Amino acid sequence: MTFDRSTGRLLVMPAAVITVVFFVAPLVYFLRFAFERPSRTAFSEPVFTVENFTRLFTSPFHVGALTRTVVVAAAATALALLLALPVAYLITKASPRRKALLIILTVFPLLVGNVVRSIGWVALLGYSGVVNTVLTAVGILDTPVELLRTATTVTVAITSVVLPLMVLTLQASLEAVDPNTERAALDLGARPLRVFRQVVLPQIVPGIAAGTSLVFVLCINAYATPRLVGGAQVPMLAPVVYDTISSDNNWPFGACMAAVMLVVSLAVVALYGTLLRRQFEGWRMAR
Amino acid sequence: MTLPRWLTAVGVLVFGFMLLPVALVVWMSVFDSEFLMFPPPGYSLRWFTGLSRERGLFGGLQLSFVLAVSTAVLSTALGLLAALGLSRARLRWRGLLENGLLLPLLIPAIVSGVAIYIYLYQLSWALQVRLVPTLGALLLAHTTITLPWTFRLVHAGLAGLGTDVERASLDLGRGPWQTLWRVTLPLLRPSLVGAFVFAFIFSFAELEISLFLISPGQITLPVAMVQYAEFRVDPTLAAVSTVQILLVGTLLAVSNRFIRFGQVLSGGVKG
Amino acid sequence: MTALTIDDVSKSFGSTPVLDGIRVDVEAGELVSLLGPSGCGKTTTLNVVAGFLPADSGRVLLAGTDVTTVPPYRRDTAVVFQNYALFPHLRVRDNVAYGLRARKLPAAEVAERVQAALELMDIAELADRYPGQLSGGQQQRVAVARAVAVRPRVLLMDEPLSNLDAKLRQEIRLELRALQQRLGQAVLFVTHDQQEALSISDRIAVLNAGRVEQVGSPAEVFERPRTVFVADFMGVENIFAGEVADGRFRTDDGLELPAPSGGPVGHVGIRPTAVRLSPPEEGAPQDAARRNATVTGRVYLGDSVRYHLQLEPTGTAVVAEQPRGAGTSWQPGDAVTVGFAAEDLLGLQDAPAA
Numbered sequence: 035m036t037f038d039r040s041t042g043r044l045l046v047m048p049a050a051v052i053t054v055v056f057f058v059a060p061l062v063y064f065l066r067f068a069f070e071r072p073s074r075t076a077f078s079e080p081v082f083t084v085e086n087f088t089r090l091f092t093s094p095f096h097v098g099a100l101t102r103t104v105v106v107a108a109a110a111t112a113l114a115l116l117l118a119l120p121v122a123y124l125i126t127k128a129s130p131r132r133k134a135l136l137i138i139l140t141v142f143p144l145l146v147g148n149v150v151r152s153i154g155w156v157a158l159l160g161y162s163g164v165v166n167t168v169l170t171a172v173g174i175l176d177t178p179v180e181l182l183r184t185a186t187t188v189t190v191a192i193t194s195v196v197l198p199l200m201v202l203t204l205q206a207s208l209e210a211v212d213p214n215t216e217r218a219a220l221d222l223g224a225r226p227l228r229v230f231r232q233v234v235l236p237q238i239v240p241g242i243a244a245g246t247s248l249v250f251v252l253c254i255n256a257y258a259t260p261r262l263v264g265g266a267q268v269p270m271l272a273p274v275v276y277d278t279i280s281s282d283n284n285w286p287f288g289a290c291m292a293a294v295m296l297v298v299s300l301a302v303v304a305l306y307g308t309l310l311r312r313q314f315e316g317w318r319m320a321r
Numbered sequence: 322m323t324l325p326r327w328l329t330a331v332g333v334l335v336f337g338f339m340l341l342p343v344a345l346v347v348w349m350s351v352f353d354s355e356f357l358m359f360p361p362p363g364y365s366l367r368w369f370t371g372l373s374r375e376r377g378l379f380g381g382l383q384l385s386f387v388l389a390v391s392t393a394v395l396s397t398a399l400g401l402l403a404a405l406g407l408s409r410a411r412l413r414w415r416g417l418l419e420n421g422l423l424l425p426l427l428i429p430a431i432v433s434g435v436a437i438y439i440y441l442y443q444l445s446w447a448l449q450v451r452l453v454p455t456l457g458a459l460l461l462a463h464t465t466i467t468l469p470w471t472f473r474l475v476h477a478g479l480a481g482l483g484t485d486v487e488r489a490s491l492d493l494g495r496g497p498w499q500t501l502w503r504v505t506l507p508l509l510r511p512s513l514v515g516a517f518v519f520a521f522i523f524s525f526a527e528l529e530i531s532l533f534l535i536s537p538g539q540i541t542l543p544v545a546m547v548q549y550a551e552f553r554v555d556p557t558l559a560a561v562s563t564v565q566i567l568l569v570g571t572l573l574a575v576s577n578r579f580i581r582f583g584q585v586l587s588g589g590v591k592g
Numbered sequence: 593m594t595a596l597t598i599d600d601v602s603k604s605f606g607s608t609p610v611l612d613g614i615r616v617d618v619e620a621g622e623l624v625s626l627l628g629p630s631g632c633g634k635t636t637t638l639n640v641v642a643g644f645l646p647a648d649s650g651r652v653l654l655a656g657t658d659v660t661t662v663p664p665y666r667r668d669t670a671v672v673f674q675n676y677a678l679f680p681h682l683r684v685r686d687n688v689a690y691g692l693r694a695r696k697l698p699a700a701e702v703a704e705r706v707q708a709a710l711e712l713m714d715i716a717e718l719a720d721r722y723p724g725q726l727s728g729g730q731q732q733r734v735a736v737a738r739a740v741a742v743r744p745r746v747l748l749m750d751e752p753l754s755n756l757d758a759k760l761r762q763e764i765r766l767e768l769r770a771l772q773q774r775l776g777q778a779v780l781f782v783t784h785d786q787q788e789a790l791s792i793s794d795r796i797a798v799l800n801a802g803r804v805e806q807v808g809s810p811a812e813v814f815e816r817p818r819t820v821f822v823a824d825f826m827g828v829e830n831i832f833a834g835e836v837a838d839g840r841f842r843t844d845d846g847l848e849l850p851a852p853s854g855g856p857v858g859h860v861g862i863r864p865t866a867v868r869l870s871p872p873e874e875g876a877p878q879d880a881a882r883r884n885a886t887v888t889g890r891v892y893l894g895d896s897v898r899y900h901l902q903l904e905p906t907g908t909a910v911v912a913e914q915p916r917g918a919g920t921s922w923q924p925g926d927a928v929t930v931g932f933a934a935e936d937l938l939g940l941q942d943a944p945a946a
Contacts (some may be wrong), residue, residue, distance in 0.1 A: 037410040039410060039411065041410070043410075044406070046412065046418060048399050049472065052399065052461065052464060056461045057465040057466075060437045061428065063439070063440045064439045077443070101554070105923040117335045120328055120332060124328060127324055134577075136336075139340065141573065142573060143343050146343055146565065149528055150546070150565055150566060151343060153559070153562055154562075169358070182932075198586075199586065212677055217642070217664070218696075219673065220665045221642050222691030222694055222738070225665050229696070233679055236681040237681055239681075249471060255432070257431055257432045258547055275431060276431070278437070279435060280533070289454045291369070295432055296429065298429070299429050
């Protein structure tokens with residue numbers, strides 16, 4: 035069945051209009067504020083300036099938050115990749131029934147949302163949380179210690195939060211690997227770990243790139259986990275942006291930080307895309 | 322091929338790492354104590370029955386439910402129309418439209434939240450109508466960010482159907498609209514259910530965009546939970562979290578046969 | 593010297609038995625086919641030999657050494673997969689070198705043997721391509737080159753020709769056979785195509801439901817099938833159940849035929865091409881049995897014509913095939929005489945003697 039062009043246009047119109055008016059337009063519009071001066075009496079003083087960016091990159095607090103955010107995101111992404119690889123491989127090799135179950139177990143925490151899981155991490159690591167209780171009970175600790183409010187715990191918690199997406203992306207990529215190529219390598223004399231490194235890993239590089247860039251962007255923009263697990267002691271970008279706009283009412287500076295986050299995120303995605311295309315032009319045709 | 326045992330062990334540990342926080346929250350929700358203490362002095366369901374007294378959290382639960390249902394209806398409807406238009410009509414700029422509808426997936430939610438807030442605030446001034454904070458603004462924002470998912474799901478469903486059955490129906494004498502109503506839509510039901518469930522869950526758990534669009538009397542559940550959790554984490558918070566967990570779990574279980582969640586979610590951002 | 597011995601191997605998946613006491617030998621320099629329909633266990637057998645699947649019982653020996661519990665990477669076998677399973681991220685050269693490098697051979701020897709294998713398969717000019725840039729036939733050559741480069745004790749081929757179009761398949765079949773004979777390579781060749789097995793093999797093992805029904809040279813298996821299954825698989829379409837009594841074979845629906853030579857049998861078979869048709873009440877002098885019959889159907893096949901017939905008075909259905917232009921052309925409804933020569937009657941058993 036085909037609709038004629040005018041009907042087709044009519045059908046697409048509502049979705050397109052909503053996306054343009056309430057998503058694309060705001061994105062373009064808000065960038066303006068990043069280049070205007072904060073004002074006490076209005077949203078901004080409408081003059082073109084790069085003061086916000088100068089301030090952002092000279093303020094130790096903000097530079098610290100930016101660096102911390104990037105480092106935590108990179109560490110969490112690397113950790114997630116390391117943990118997701120074996121799990122994704124296990125899921126790929128599981129029998130159909132077990133595979134369905136394992137995928138549900140992966141999707142479930144993802145859909146439950148990062149707020150609930152961050153709350154779980156607070157309960158786990160807080161002063162009266164599970165870890166402290168257990169450690170004091172068995173005598174390893176005399177008194178509970180502060181486990182929350184450190185960049186390390188924020189990294190661990192964020193890793194746990196983004197892990198399901200990494201697993202699902204890698205698993206989808208692993209499913210496309212012909213198991214006979216693994217058999218062929220084994221049969222030609224390569225040991226299992228060597229087969230994984232030389233035959234499986236190279237074939238899922240696109241999936242790894244997709245997973246890591248996706249997860250990195252999510253980490254950079256994480257709000258709930260740094261807020262709840264890190265708090266004010268571990269300032270990271272997303273909460274700082276929120277506070278700047280909500281509490282300080284400094285729209286231009288908030289917009290400036292949001293713009294920086296946007297650029298970092300898009301740059302990572304674009305960079306990965308380009309690298310991939312160059313590296314795997316040759317054999318990607320095989321798919 | 323048999324897998325080495327250590328691999329299975331690693332798998333169990335990693336699943337624990339992913340699921341432990343969720344399990345812990347469910348466990349905490351039945352503690353018979355005001356505060357968190359391990360092990361709990363006893364178990365009780367009183368935090369669930371007492372939820373309605375927690376004005377912030379309970380209000381959030383109600384608002385988020387209404388918002389998620391409305392978002393799911395609107396987003397699925399728009400996604401269906403757009404998918405029909407793009408897969409069954411020869412439109413110019415088709416690639417641009419398809420990718421454009423997926424754009425919100427690429428933009429970090431916190432950035433979108435800031436942008437939409439600033440934009441609507443300015444628009445309110447220009448139009449002399451209050452746009453933020455309103456329920457309408459929340460609904461529109463949630464709709465735009467769930468639209469990529471509903472569109473993608475229905476679009477994939479339509480592609481999977483192919484046009485042969487529709488041609489058969491046209492050939493047997495049904496007009497295009499009759500064919501749509503009697504053939505296409507019934508066959509598309511799994512995708513539509515999937516899209517609805519997806520939009521509902523995403524809207525229900527959405528935090529970052531809502532952050533900027535809520536107001537004191539109108540707070541969504543995730544925002545209310547974050548605000549509460551900054552103050553304290555206790556069995557009440559765990560109880561309301563458990564309600565969310567159960568809701569998502571039920572929807573997931575019910576709709577799992579309609580939709581391959583794993584496939585849809587993998588590589589969420591089109592690389 | 594026996595390159596490969598499959599000794600009484602059994603295998604079940606859950607409660608489903610897939611292999612039931614498989615015994616096959618491959619001598620050095622010999623090409624043995626495992627022939628059977630899908631689900632007969634031939635690919636499972638190959639997977640057990642390669643070490644991808646553990647056998648539940650029985651042994652696998654390579655050149656006399658028991659390798660039943662040896663992992664695949666320490667077995668001296670090489671598989672050519674049905675889908676070739678080339679490494680998509682490696683150039684042809686590196687695909688072929690893979691097994692040699694895994695065996696930690698010196699670089700110079702690797703290069704030399706890769707070059708030799710590429711030249712052997714006539715694909716030297718493709719060495720720097722990726723598999724995705726090759727045609728199906730070229731990929732097939734790379735797969736063979738990769739496997740023979742390691743000079744395995746036994747080469748395992750899993751339907752290696754089934755993804756090629758018919759013409760190419762025939763060409764490559766001949767080429768593979770010539771190559772195998774030149775190298776003196778022992779090969780276990782899995783196929784479901786009886787033509788392919790007949791044309792390429794030194795010996796054929798016909799598998800059915802996880803059991804070896806018959807092993808023999810192509811001529812033996814084709815001309816003297818011993819069981820109902822093998823006969824049916826080899827194109828013996830007319831098979832009658834019955835018993836031998838008083839030197840005659842009496843079918844269950846009352847047809848009397850000369851008793852076939854050999855021991856007691858439960859079935860008699862005859863190929864459609866061995867069924868002779870002649871005008872009513874006539875018949876060839878060498879016919880050991882004659883029956884009146886009615887033509888019920890006629891199918892034109894180009895080189896030959898097939899007739900579906902009903903024998904009188906029993907109504908037994910028989911298929912006959914005559915070369916085009918030979919004898920009379922019959923039409924449905926015609927009455928004819930059907931004749932069988934005694935030497936064309938094949939005595940068949942229900943199942944192989946245990």
